Amino acid sequence: MDATDGTGGTSGASGTASAGETRQRRRGNTRQRIQDVALELFAEQGYEKTSLREIAERLDVTKAALYYHFKTKEEIIVSLFEDLTRPIEDLIEWGRQQPHTVETKREIIHRYSDALSAASPLFRFMQENQATVRDLRIGQMFKSRMLGMRDIIVDPDADLVDQVRCVSALFTLHAGMFVLREMDVDPKDARDAVLEVAVDLVTQAHGGSKESGA
Amino acid sequence: MDATDGTGGTSGASGTASAGETRQRRRGNTRQRIQDVALELFAEQGYEKTSLREIAERLDVTKAALYYHFKTKEEIIVSLFEDLTRPIEDLIEWGRQQPHTVETKREIIHRYSDALSAASPLFRFMQENQATVRDLRIGQMFKSRMLGMRDIIVDPDADLVDQVRCVSALFTLHAGMFVLREMDVDPKDARDAVLEVAVDLVTQAHGGSKESGA
Amino acid sequence: MDATDGTGGTSGASGTASAGETRQRRRGNTRQRIQDVALELFAEQGYEKTSLREIAERLDVTKAALYYHFKTKEEIIVSLFEDLTRPIEDLIEWGRQQPHTVETKREIIHRYSDALSAASPLFRFMQENQATVRDLRIGQMFKSRMLGMRDIIVDPDADLVDQVRCVSALFTLHAGMFVLREMDVDPKDARDAVLEVAVDLVTQAHGGSKESGA
Amino acid sequence: MDATDGTGGTSGASGTASAGETRQRRRGNTRQRIQDVALELFAEQGYEKTSLREIAERLDVTKAALYYHFKTKEEIIVSLFEDLTRPIEDLIEWGRQQPHTVETKREIIHRYSDALSAASPLFRFMQENQATVRDLRIGQMFKSRMLGMRDIIVDPDADLVDQVRCVSALFTLHAGMFVLREMDVDPKDARDAVLEVAVDLVTQAHGGSKESGA
DNA sequence: AATGAATGAGCGTTCATTCAT
């Protein structure tokens, strides 16, 4: 999997080149192309409102072709989820083995922020289709990832308010991705600001003042 | 169940009483009952996955009966939205006429928290069905409510980080409602903690220190 | 039945006055108003595509009110048919008692032309909804009227070609009503021209030359 | 059954053979069979009253199968119209390039008569479902065909009565197809008689006397 | 003279899925 391109797509190569491709060149990467198009449409219109017909048409193949590559519609989104959330799995794994210090948590927030924006269409999708996703396999997977993050970022013995602060830090990152798209500021500045607030929150959760942050 | 609300809106009272009612008693409140059951199902399973057949069956009427009371499926959710978000509309109206001080904003956060939990199934629904809701009429309505809240809580001239803090306060309240349901703490304590974090965020956004909060 | 107004409406009075009527004035003539609106809509959109809801809405009454005045949807169109085709019934009756001369037939053509344009919306409706009308009661009625007309205008012993000429005269009148609406000529001139061609046809059917016509 | 038409259009051959066919034999011609059955039912009962369920049942397939071959119900009738009215389109094309003489027009009448009877179920359908057809795509198509015919058969500078004669010739052919079905004469004789009257009408429109016809 | 509330049947359409080729 050459997925470390950082663009957020399933693969970088076929992202925009869908128009002029010959039948030749397409051979062998149909699975990828299905994933790319599916994610695009799922994120744009939601899971239920995206039909396999639509995906197939956009790829100029038949619906039956999709079934050659994926056993069900659900498996398409599952495969995307598995491919794209590996970094977060890794982050949780890493987090578990670190001491529960402020510094660790600040690092986690940073890495989480990176992971989120690397797979932002998927996360946008997860966020906007919670009701649907809940009774798909990825619903459970996503939930367990979230709980994993929670466990490495909130200290169960801490004051409840501080626990909330940590959860809030996580949600600030999530929300930041989508809400700030709509405010007319430079995306880079926005991301930095969001990150600062999130870091601040975990810092405060550890009794820290503003100075000790950043 | 604090069901003596007297607001005329969708009440919680009849929520589970669908079984033993006589045909007599049911007359005249069918519209309400449709709203109640619909909200329950929409919140539980999502908008798309809740069919009119399902709603009708649960009420022991035919699908056509629903159409006597609502012109379309969409109109059901629109009516719920209109009935249940009036308090937030009022809050925004009120907020616009206040001076933009910290105190005002703390007050807004408190009132917003109350409004959210008064209509929490609806908000849960909105949150979990964003993709669907986006191209329903309520999508636009919700968005304009959100922007209204943003306008009365964030100061466009403030530092970007402080703006984010304010938005984050809002989202902390939203997220709080659903995430904390899953943590095993007393709901009352949870709400208080969430509220404190939110208030803290707007306080900090106004250059305040922790002491001046609460 | 004061229906000899010549406007083609079921009654002349309520034809265009539907807007400003008070509840008072409306009393007692609802049946008429239903007929008027129904004919208007049936002619405009067809029988199947005009729903009782639509009729009721346009009259600002409920569907159930229609059922107070007419037992079924079909009965509405039947009542219209009966009211408006009486002149043709009478014409057939008259025709049967006349000698089968050219002069008689010319007279019949004239009278038929008048009858058609007196009830033109109904005939337009019949013409454009034959498939539907066929298994309504009026289907049989209409057919028997047509056969009646045929019997008084075609001579069963005549040459087949001459028989066709007579039938064609009838259809020329029918078609004339609708086709010529679309040609940009003065309606009066058009009617006269159509009438002349029809008269010519029956004249020729009786071995007549052009000169003996008109 | 003169089914060796070789036109590639909807053929008459398979019309009644729906019962004993094996699944094997059916493969590959389902589209045709849908067209055949649909036309039969549309002509018999009308467009609105023929449901897709009915068509599907008579073919022993599911409704969904129809949707594999046609995007909508409307598309079925459109496809029939396109397939079956090509000869008339061609006739109009041909007519436009001829000199506007009596001889040409007599020829047009003959050819039109042939075209009509080659596709008589369709034309019966069009005639009997005008109200419905008006707001289907074929409504416009049909109208433009009719205007095309009018343009090649009526001379806009001629006397109005003569114009009507030409239009009447056309309608005589139309009406002839359906009305004469009901008269108890040999169909061949009937067609000839209708044709003669139509030819007569255009001949007279050109100042011709009976002798110069035939 | 009319309404409010509801029904039962049906409609056109869409969907995820299957399978022989």
Next chain:
DNA sequence: CATGAATGAACGCTCATTCAT
């Protein structure tokens, strides 16, 4: 590696009709 053809289940919606009040 993929298509062509089809299915079964469901969906949102509309309609003519009924009936107690």
